[in-house]
Amino acid sequence: MxxxxxxxxxxxxxxxxxxxxxxxxxxxxxxxxxxxxxxxxxxxxxxxxxxxxxxxxxxxxxxxxxxxxxxxxxxxxxxxxxxxxxxxxxxxxxxxxxxxxAVALTGFGADTAIPVYWDRLLFNACQVTNPSIDPQREPMETITHLGRKTDRPAKTLAQNSLLRLSLPLVFAPMSYGSINLRLQKAVARVAKAKGMLWYSGEGGLHEDLYPYADWAVLQVASGRFGVNPSYLSRARAYQIKIGQGAKPGIGGHLPGEKVLPGISKTRMIPEGSDAISPAPQHDIYSIEDLRLLIYAIKEASHYRPVCVKIAAVHNVAAIATGIVRAGADMVYLDGYRGGSGATPSVVRDNVGLPAELALAAVDQRLREEGIRHLASIVIAGGFRNSADIMKAIALGADAVAIGSAVLVSCGCHGCQRCHSGKCPWGLTTNDPVIGERLDEDWAVERLSNLVDGWHHEMKEIMGLNGIYDIGSFRGNRLILRGVGLSEKELEILGVRHAGE
Amino acid sequence: MCGIAGLISHRYRKEDGRRIKKAIVLQNDRGNGLGAGYAAYGIYPAHEELYALHIMAATDTALEQASSFIRHWFRLHHQEAIPVWNRRIGDHPYFQRFFVEPGISPAHRSAGEKSDDDYVVAKMMLLNKQVKGAYAASCGKNMGVFKGVGTPMDIYDFFLLDNYQGYCWLAHNRFPTNTPGWWGGAHPFNIVEWSVVHNGEISSYGINRRYLESYGYHCHLQTDSEVIAYLIDHLIRRHGLSIAEAATVLAPPYWATVERMADTAEKERLTMLKVIYEQAMLNGPFAVLIAHQGGMFSLTDNTKLRPMTIATGGGYTYFASEISALYEMEENPETVTTPRAGEPVIALYDQGAAATAKSADHRR
Structure with missing residues (x-):
């Protein structure tokens, strides 16, 4: 291409x-x-x-x-x-x-005027009858467990198969290659320090990141880059990548010029060769094939949790139930506004559906089928602030993944040229000269601050709704009201209109 | 704000409603006249093996439809109007009680309705949904719920509660806030053996309700407290938790507390309950009192934003929102305590007392 x-x-x-x-x-x-x-x-x-x-x-x-x-x-x-x-x-x-x-490429998330439903949803708050809680004075807990659960008490909780997070926030997959190794290290360090998770993307696991593998969800994508026996024994969990919100239905392409020595070694491909991820995984042509791969990874990894990442597309609810029934412990939904290091504009701007609608539909469908406890939902796709995150939690997400916000936190101003390899902030490039612009410790400080700030705000939003534990916020759609939405939109989101 | 009172005789000694009335009327200022109600256990000894369905119907058409619904799904043993005295409350629904057993044998029921209780739960949900204007106020055995719009005194007199003999009584005085004051929305809320009175607000209602829906419980009564009755039924009867464990699910200790515990089997069990029943946890201020076939228990939220006090004496346990109400029921209590935040207080009937009580009923 x-x-x-x-x-x-x-x-x-x-x-x-x-x-x-x-x-x-x-x-x-x-x-x-x-x-x-x-x-x-x-x-x-x-x-x-x-x-x-x-x-x-x-x-x-x-x-x-x-x-x-x-x-x-x-x-x-x-x-x-x-x-x-x-x-x-x-x-x-x-x-x-x-x-x-040629095909016109772009980076970052879609910048079109498709409605952002987060902006049309408002939170409730306590007044008089129900006291709000002051998170500065009272306990406020956001501990979150991801993974497959039983719906009633079992002999043991099988805690090894659950991922315990201190807040319902994770770092979205951004591969070494698409982003600077320094940034990936910073992300991994913050995930470890804050009790979060970081997703590797499909670029393999650089040996500098081995100490952070316990907080990592490593990806097995269509190119199988970097997947080897050590890779499959190291991580906390694994993610099978089927699709990405910024480019549903198509593969990926890391140009040979960007395949530098470190990337070549980590991805297990020759230096300077194009790293091409095919559009479908060539061993997954059906849901049965997906089940085989899920269990192959579970067997190879001593039954670590397996997450399946899909782009939000029109029949996402049906696909998600299939994924859960195929054995996935987590479903990762990437919405229309999800970012990318390189994607054709025509795909980014015209394919998929917003994360809000996908999340609402999937959560509801899994409940209707009585299988909601079997898998957690991680939602991604253009989350800008703590309010977006809490609205997603109220709609039913177990956790929210942020990617673009990570870049913005470390200097990105949204110029949408990630694919150029010339990121002036040193974020989406491994160019030996430009890449030097990003200081790892500075990035750690920025990201830690962002997580702390958002965590405070998330607790405020819980407290003003009189809720001390995120578990009572999750899926609690009565907390939300829509403004200026059609009945159909409200029906899909499962929320009432403001004033009702 | 609402008022709560309850009394239980550990030896099944029966009495009419006068003591519980005194306790709840004393707490008149905790309500606003838009709802009150009572539950009494042991009141139908002649039909103690049958489900007693208390049905409220807004119109005579709704009552007829409810009646044919019940005849369709149940084997009806006896049906009668619940006696009411309507000089003070003019505008009220029709009340009728039906003594029934499931009309379909377990072998012919659908998978989720094999036990009689499950069958009754499913059919009462269906009745509330399907028969417009008719609702089941209660559906347990040898018990009944009497509730409506009025002050505790109004509702007591309306249902002539001097005429019932029970060994366990619950009472509630309502100050509705987030939802309308209507007859179906008054407390107690009942499902099979469980009756619940609640003072407070359930901030987690939205998710509690969605959680229950995936298990076939549907909320039709427009009041957040409804979910508590269904959660208790779901946790204790269906999932087999003990009362203490169910209390832990509804008002769990903070994660910070759990993390400080030594690594014991208890910690692991607690962690499991918190993780798998996250959606059943209640958030918001609450004090609840729950009566059932085995006794009565109270529970408050784990910061105790609503009051609960408890007295014992003479083979009885008394519960009330205010200490003064305890003294309305027992002038010389042996103990008067207030439970700590999140701590359940469980009062059970004495072992061996049941047989005596039952034979006493037969003698009457």
Whole structure:
């Protein structure tokens, strides 16, 4: 597949603007810009930065690193004359593809105007009859157990097969290769420190991460990268990846240029060779095949829990019941707005369904079939804050996975060029030079702070609803009310309208 | 806010409703006249092996439909109007009681309804759902629930509770807040042998209800307290938990407390109960009193945001929201205590007392 990245076409939507009265011509911005938008040119008695106006994606790296505060990134005042149908991205993409004949790629999660149902849901709160609880003074507990449970007391709890989290939050799969090894290490360190889980993605497990394998859910994806006997004995749990929210139904492709020595060793492929993950797993052509793989992994891993990750698609509820009945201990649903290091725009923006609807439908269907206790639901796909997370818990999620928020926490400004390998913040690149920009300890601090802040807010939301244990919040849809939603949307979400 | 009172004779000594009335009327300020009710055990000795269905129906059509529903699913032994005195309360539903046994033998029932109790539960759920305007107020053996919209005094007089002889009584005075005050929404809530009176709010109602729905319990009475009766039935009768374990499920200790425990079998059992019954846990402020064929027990939330006090004396245990109400039932109690937050207090009938009580009934 040919790819087209920042080919000349329309001028970019954004550009850095320089205040030359503040600029001392140090050239920092030009060095920081990995897309060559900025170059230094002589003017009268000094050297000053100049913008090409062709490559700026609003990553804000220059603005953030300018020692004199002399730069801001601006939207072009008139990108194109306004048109009700043909907007700038439409015309830009036609130009781009006309120049290249290639599939247009993008990164990050979908930026379309498809409704974000989290924004149409409001929480309840206690007033008078039911006292709220102050989490600063009273116990407030968020301990969460993921995995297969019995529905009534058994001889033992089989605690080994349950994953105990201190809060219902996990780090979504982002592979070594798609993200910087330093970032993956930071994620793993925070997961361990906070009693969370981190998912490896399909890039294998780098040996630097072995100490964090007890908090890892390692992936077995269609490319089987890095899967070997040691890989299958090391982790806390395993994940079979069927699909991804940003690219349901298609495979993945790590270009050969990004397959550097470390990645080559971890993925067990030659340096410089393309790492291609086929669209389907070539040993899974049916639900029976999935069952075989689930039990093959269980056998190989001494019965560690197995999670199956699927993209949210139209008949997700039926698929999820099949997955649970096939023996999965967790179902991981990745919604429409899920992020990606590289995905065709046409797929990201046009395929799948929002996480909210998928979650509501799956939770309800598993209950109706009396098999909800057999598997936990982990939901992912564009979670932005603690309110989104708690709304998902109230809809019925056992835990929420965050990926894009991890990147944003460590500097990402959402420029959507993860696929370029030139991430100016050093996040989605393993380029030996740019990758140095990310400091692992700094990333650990940022991520820890984010988790702490959200954890506090989650407890506040529980407390203001008079609930001291997350278990009474989970699946408690009466806590939510919809605003401005149709009856059909409310029916699928299983919530009442505000005022009812 | 609501008021609660209960009394139980450990030796099955029977009495009419006057003592329990005094205890609940004293707590008049805990209600607002929009709901009160009583449950009495041991009141139907002539039919003690039969399920006594107390049906309330908004219209005579609903009553007729409920009656034919019952005749369709049950073998009816006796049916009568529940006597009422309606000079003070004019606007009220019809009340009728049916003494029945399941009309289908276990071999011909569906898988979830093999036991008689399961059968009765399933049919009462169906009645509440299917027969518009008719609801089962109670469906246990040798017991009945009498409840409605009014003050505790109004409802006592309405149902002529001087005329019943029971060895265990529950009473409730309601101050409805989150849900309407209507006859079906008054307490006690009953399912087969379990009757529940509740003071408080159930913040976990949304998930408790969804949890119960996957086991065939459906909430039709618009009051959060309804789930407590079904949860108790589900946990104790169906899943075989002891009363103490069921109390642990409903008001579990904090994880922080569990983690401090030594690694014993008890800790493992507690952890298991907390994990698998997460959705059955009650959150929010509550004090509940539950009567059943084996006795009575109380439970509060684990920060004890609603009161519960208990007295013993003369072969009785007394429960009430307020200590003063205990003294209305027993002037000289041997002990008066208040349980700690989350601590259940379990009062059971004396071993061996049952046979004596039953033969006494036969003599009457």
């Amino acid at each position: 040919q790819t087209a990245v920042s080919q000349p076409g329309l001028r970019s939507l954004f550009r850095p603007v320089f205040d030359l009265s503040l600029c001392d011509g140090c050239g920092q911005c030009a060095r920081e810009c990995t897309f060559s938008e900025i170059r230094m040119e002589p003017r009268r008695d000094k050297t000053v930065p100049a913008a090409s106006g062709r490559a700026c994606g609003a990553c804000h790296r220059c603005e953030a690193t300018c020692p004199r505060g002399a730069i801001y990134v601006a939207e072009r005042p008139l990108s194109l004359r306004s048109h009700g149908v043909w907007k700038q991205p439409d015309i830009a993409r036609v130009h781009l593809q006309s120049a290249s004949g």
